[in-house]
Amino acid sequence: xxxxxxxxxxxxxxxxxxxxxxxxxxxxxxxxxxxxxxxxxxxxxxxxxxxxxxxxxxxxxxxxxxxxxxxxxxxxxxxxxxxxxxxxxxxxxxxxxxxxxxxxxxxxxxxxxxxxxxxxxxxxxxxxxxxxxxxxxxxxxxxxxxxxxxxxxxxxxxxxxxxxxxxxxxxxxxxxxxxxxxxxxxxxxxxxxxxxxxxxxxxxxxxxxxxxxxxxxxxxxxxxxxxxxxxxxxxxxxxxxxxxxxxxxxxxxxxxxxxxxxxxxxxxxxxxxxxxxxxxxxxxxxxxxxxxxxxxxxxxxxxxxxxxxxxxxxxxxxxxxxxxxxxxxxxxxxxxxxxxxxxxxxx
Amino acid sequence: xxxxxxxxxxxxxxxxxxxxxxxxxxxxxxxxxxxxxxxxxxxxxxxxxxxxxxxxxxxxxxxxxxxxxxxxxxxxxxxxxxxxxxxxxxxxxxxxxxxxxxxxxxxxxxxxxxxxxxxxxxxxxxxxxxxxxxxxxxxxxxxxxxxxxxxxxxxxxxxxxxxxxxxxxxxxxxxxxxxxxxxxxxxxxxxxxxxxxxxxxxxxxxxxxxxxxxxxxxxxxxxxxxxxxxxxxxxxxxxxxxxxxxxxxx
Ligand SMILES: Nc1ncnc2c1ncn2[C@@H]1O[C@H](COP(=O)(O)OP(=O)(O)OP(=O)(O)O)[C@@H](O)[C@H]1O
Ligand SMILES: [Mg+2]
Numbered sequence: 001x002x003x004x005x006x007x008x009x010x011x012x013x014x015x016x017x018x019x020x021x022x023x024x025x026x027x028x029x030x031x032x033x034x035x036x037x038x039x040x041x042x043x044x045x046x047x048x049x050x051x052x053x054x055x056x057x058x059x060x061x062x063x064x065x066x067x068x069x070x071x072x073x074x075x076x077x078x079x080x081x082x083x084x085x086x087x088x089x090x091x092x093x094x095x096x097x098x099x100x101x102x103x104x105x106x107x108x109x110x111x112x113x114x115x116x117x118x119x120x121x122x123x124x125x126x127x128x129x130x131x132x133x134x135x136x137x138x139x140x141x142x143x144x145x146x147x148x149x150x151x152x153x154x155x156x157x158x159x160x161x162x163x164x165x166x167x168x169x170x171x172x173x174x175x176x177x178x179x180x181x182x183x184x185x186x187x188x189x190x191x192x193x194x195x196x197x198x199x200x201x202x203x204x205x206x207x208x209x210x211x212x213x214x215x216x217x218x219x220x221x222x223x224x225x226x227x228x229x230x231x232x233x234x235x236x237x238x239x240x241x242x243x244x245x246x247x248x249x250x251x252x253x254x255x256x257x258x259x260x261x262x263x264x265x266x267x268x269x270x271x272x273x274x275x276x277x278x279x280x281x282x283x284x285x286x287x288x289x290x291x292x293x294x295x296x297x298x299x300x301x302x303x304x305x306x307x308x309x310x311x312x313x314x315x316x317x318x319x320x321x322x323x324x325x326x327x328x329x330x331x332x333x334x335x336x337x338x339x340x341x342x343x344x345x346x347x
Numbered sequence: 348x349x350x351x352x353x354x355x356x357x358x359x360x361x362x363x364x365x366x367x368x369x370x371x372x373x374x375x376x377x378x379x380x381x382x383x384x385x386x387x388x389x390x391x392x393x394x395x396x397x398x399x400x401x402x403x404x405x406x407x408x409x410x411x412x413x414x415x416x417x418x419x420x421x422x423x424x425x426x427x428x429x430x431x432x433x434x435x436x437x438x439x440x441x442x443x444x445x446x447x448x449x450x451x452x453x454x455x456x457x458x459x460x461x462x463x464x465x466x467x468x469x470x471x472x473x474x475x476x477x478x479x480x481x482x483x484x485x486x487x488x489x490x491x492x493x494x495x496x497x498x499x500x501x502x503x504x505x506x507x508x509x510x511x512x513x514x515x516x517x518x519x520x521x522x523x524x525x526x527x528x529x530x531x532x533x534x535x536x537x538x539x540x541x542x543x544x545x546x547x548x549x550x551x552x553x554x555x556x557x558x559x560x561x562x563x564x565x566x567x568x569x570x571x572x573x574x575x576x577x578x579x580x581x582x583x584x585x586x587x588x589x590x591x592x593x594x595x596x597x
Contacts, residue, residue, distance in 0.1 A: 284398065289440040292395050293454040293510065294428040294461070303453075307444025307493070 026081065030070035030100060038074065042104045045129050045153065055151060056175060056204075067098035067125065075109040075134070084114040087122045087146070099124045105134040105158075117142040117168070124148040130158040132180075138162040142170045149173040154183035156209070163312075164189040167335060171200045178238075180209040189218040190312045192335050193226035193256070203232040207241045216245035219312050221305055222256035223339040232275075233263040239270045247277040250308055252339055301340045306332065348373050348549050349394070349518060350416070354404035356386070356393045356574075363389045365574040367404075371518070373412070374546040378560055378585060379553045381571035382593045387553045388437050390571070391520040395434045396424035408432070410517050411547065429461040431517030435507035435524045437553075442494040447506070450494050451476065451513055458514060479512040483539050500527035508539060515543070519550045525559040537562030557589040572596045 028036055033046070049055055075081045089097070099122060105111055113136070115124075121144060130136050132155050140148065145168060152160050152175065160176055166189070176185045191199050205214045220228045234243050247260040262275040282304050290300035309332065349371045356364035363386045371377055379387050393402045396419070407416040410431045419427055442450075455475075456466040467475060473490075480487060485505055495503050504524050511519055525533050540563055544550060554560060560568075560582065568584040569576045570593070577596040578584065 283440075285440050286442045288398060288424065289436070289442060290445075290450065290454075291424040292428050292434060293450070293514070294425060294457040295450070295454050296425055296457070299453060299457075303445045303450065304442070307442065307446070309444075311444045 024083075026074040026076065026079075027083075028072040028074070030068065030072060030102075033072060033102070036072075038072070038104065042074075042102075042129060046102065046127070049127060049151065049153070054175070054177070056149075056173060056202075065098070067100035067123075069097065070100040070102070070125075072102045072104070073111065073113070074104045075106060075111045077106040078108040079106070080110045082112040082114075084116070086116045086118055087124070087144075088116075088118040089122075097122050101126045103128040103130075103136065105130045105136055107131045108133045110135040110137070112137045112139075114139045115141070115148075117144045117146040117148075117170075119144045121145045122148070126150045128152040128160070130154050130160060132156045133158060135159045136161070140164045140172075142166045143168050145169045147171045147173075149175075151175045152177065152185075154178045154180065154185065154209075156180040157182040157184075159184040159186075161186045162188070165313075166191045166193075166199055167332075169197045169199060172202070174201075174203040174205075176203075176205045176214070178205070178207045178209050178212040178214065181238075182211050182213075183207075183209050184213045186215045187217070188215075188312050189230075190309055191218070191220035191222075191228055192309070192332065192339075193220060193222045193224075193228055194335065194339060195224045195226065197224075197226040199226075199228050199230075201230040201232070203230070204235065205233070205243070205245075206235040207238050207243065210238045211240040212238060212242070214241075214243045214245075216247075217312065218247045218260075219250070219308065220248070220258065221250045221252065221309060221339065222258060223252040225253070225255045227256070228258040229260065231261045231263065233265065234273065234275065235265040235267075236271050236273060237267050239268045241268070241271040241273065243271070243273040243275075245275040249277075249279040250305065251279060251281050252305075298340050302336050305336050305339060309336075348409065350405070350407040351394075352405040352407070354390075354393065354402070354406065356389055357401045358389070358399055363400075363574055364393065367571075367574065367576060369569070369576065371549050371551065373517075373549055374544075375549050375567065376540075376544065376563060376565040377549070377551045377567045377569065378565040379551060379569050379571050380555070380585065380588050382597070385571050386574045387571055388522050391434050391522050391551075391553070394419065394427075394518075394520060395432060396422070396427050398424075408518070429458055431458075432520070433511055433514055433516035433518070434520040435504070435511060435522060437522040437526070439495045439503045439507055441496045441498075443496045445494045447492050447494050448473070448476070448490045451510060454510075455513055476513060479509060482542070483509060483512055484535055485509055501529065501532060504528055505532065508536060512539065512543065515548075517548050519543075519548065520553075521550065522553045523555065524552070525554050525556060533558055534562070557585055560585045570596055 128136050154160055185205060193199055203216060216232050218230050222228055230247050232245055234245055245262050247262050249258045260277045262277050264273055264275045266273060282301055286304060287297060287300045351369040354364055354367040381387050393400055394406060402420060406419040408419050409416045452472045459466045476490060489506055489509055495506060504527055525536060537559055564582055568580055570578045572593060
């Protein structure tokens with residue numbers, strides 16, 4: 001399945017092993033990390049983070065060399081930027097590409113970052129530093145086999161929003177550190193798993209600053225022999241934290257397996273925190289209701305699955321991604337149809 | 348239009364309807380009254396093919412006078428719906444995330460296709476659906492709302508009525524469509540039913556209240572007690588029930 005999602009003028013493309021950087025002030029290749037005069041605070045943060053024990057290595061690295069490719073995005077004070085990156089490989093490399101990106105968001109700035117893993121296999125790391133009042137929005141769509149990681153440091157009243165849509169196999173690691181008061185993080189994920197797809201998610205949300213707000217909401221739809229595991233951990237080290245996490249699975253096949261682990265660690269009082277996980281199959285009464293309106297079982301199930309998925313998409317909340325999501329919809333449809341064909345309703 | 352003969356209905360081991368007979372002709376309005384748990388909803392559910400019921404006997408149905416009667420028990424719920432049978436549920440199911448408009452559009456086109464008439468594209472259907480909302484005096488918000496999700500009891504009933512108006516069924520089985528409606532809405536419901544009623548279709552109303560019947564004036568009123576129709580009469584029977592309750596038949 002090939003989709004070419006064009007949204008902004010600023011499109012970065014990885015083709016084979018080439019990086020094409022469009023002309024844009026504040027956009028650099030990874031190799032320039034030590035050659036360009038980035039503010040000292042960022043460089044210090046880079047050094048500190050890369051060497052920090054908090055910086056997890058969630059997936060085995062096949063060859064131990066450091067990634068040499070990637071971009072650095074520097075969004076200056078109060079600036080707004082929108083960038084899209086397509087990870088695409090035209091030749092058939094067996095070795096996966098290792099990519100490391102850095103994002104420096106200065107005070108009051110905002111960045112919409114969209115990444116699309118179109119094919120082949122990539123290993124990416126995104127390091128995000130969000131200064132006071134800045135907003136980082138991330139939308140990731142995976143249609144291949146990839147491993148990706150996001151590490152984010154949130155300063156006072158800064159925000160991290162992300163929506164991950166996985167239509168293939170991947171392992172994803174999200175680490176969010178709400179260092180300072182009033183930080184906000186909203187993480188949403190949608191898994192569409194079929195055949196032998198495997199998805200594994202590790203999410204850590206640590207509240208160090210008081211009055212932090214975090215939301216984690218994941219929905220997975222599993223058919224065939226697919227596998228899903230989500231380990232989502234919220235660690236609350238500061239008062240007046242408001243945190244909510246929910247992991248939900250819709251299972252369409254008796255051979256699919258899922259293992260979700262919502263975890264909550266509360267070290268301080270005066271916090272509001274909830275967490276939960278649900279697993280279910282399509283409700284036959286909902287399907288019957290649609291049948292009584294002349295809608296076939298297959299179509300009804302298609303409605304249910306799409307509806308279930310769209311709840312997450314429609315509540316993602318950032319307008320700038322809506323165009324992108326509309327383009328995703330036609331990709332979802334054939335997937336839903338395939339999943340429906342696999343499903344045998346027992347009434 | 349429909350002839351129910353020697354109908355026995357069980358849910359699991361439990362017998363709910365016992366040897367029930369009922370005939371409904373085109374152009375008629377019937378009302379079924381009876382105490383809680385007497386089997387009224389079960390009767391409707393048997394007609395639409397609810398999967399939790401085991402049904403024996405005959406439910407003969409034809410969509411129009413030029414057709415042969417067929418036993419519905421051999422037909423799937425989808426086929427029964429396509430053949431013009433509609434039930435407004437006492438407790439409509441919430442279907443989260445499914446948009447009312449897409450759902451009804453699909454439903455409407457499925458019926459059109461079944462009868463070999465032209466389907467409507469999105470634009471045409473939007474106009475059509477909005478005209479129905481106007482007719483019923485209903486808010487446009489019904490169109491894009493997720494199917495029944497988070498609607499109040501009364502709003503869910505209005506949504507059922509809206510679906511009925513869009514699909515124009517041959518046989519409408521309305522299970523307590525008036526329960527939960529405010530006084531003005533009951534008037535609206537009565538007016539709408541009068542507008543939708545014609546010589547080719549039939550309406551069966553389950554209701555506990557006399558108010559709706561006073562407006563719609565059913566041709567026949569049946570008293571269903573303990574899985575049997577104990578008495579059939581005209582509108583005056585509803586008045587009698589309203590005054591004296593069901594003691595007489597228990
Ligand atoms: N699926 C089921 N399994 C077991 N018992 C059932 C089932 N459905 C209905 N019943 C029982 O059958 C009886 C008749 O139910 P039904 O819903 O038809 O009553 P009703 O006449 O519509 O009552 P109400 O006026 O309260 O709506 C009740 O006692 C009910 O508990
Ligand atoms: Mg009932």
